Amino acid sequence: EAGVVQSPRYKIIEKKQPVAFWCNPISGHNTLYWYLQNLGQGPELLIRYENEEAVDDSQLPKDRFSAERLKGVDSTLKIQPAELGDSAVYLCASSLPGAAGDTEAFFGQGTRLTVV
């Protein structure tokens, strides 16, 4: 069975340009997460979906970041416009629903964004 698939793996853009990342979770996983991982840091949650609903987006910078999960399967994370400080790895993860987060989250390989 395929794991969490993310694309692209790498992206280099100029500042002020838009960029989008795509994630296909494991089949049957209702919960989808986007995490931001800065160099030398642990991942930090940007947004969590339960099916189509964003249930936790408190850490998403809504002035430039947006996300969607149409039909409760694939998800797209967008940045517009990108800033130099957005250079990082963007990780997508998925899991089965569980009480208080005790289920295992499966991570994709991430998209490494470089803003120049």
Next chain:
Amino acid sequence: AQSVTQLDSQVPVFEEAPVELRCNYSSSVSVYLFWYVQYPNQGLQLLLKYLSGSTLVESINGFEAEFNKSQTSFHLRKPSVHISDTAEYFCAVSKGGKLIFGQGTELSVKP
């Protein structure tokens, strides 16, 4: 607020030596605890987890971690490391459906 502290950013060891990666968490309520491993250019993979029950949990590749409530710690240990264990290790707590990660410990195993 919950937080996770990994006390060592880098741990260099020789092959076949024992290793301990330290993790402390702060929480006033019960938590679920995890260790994830990230190999170069890969996503995170679950290594082991503590949800309840026995305070000592083991992984299939020889790692173990012990939940110590009084010291709010969840240190990761392996009695004999291999070159292939070289990776970044992240300790995490889960609450309300969200994983909160530490800053990571880079384990470097040298021949």
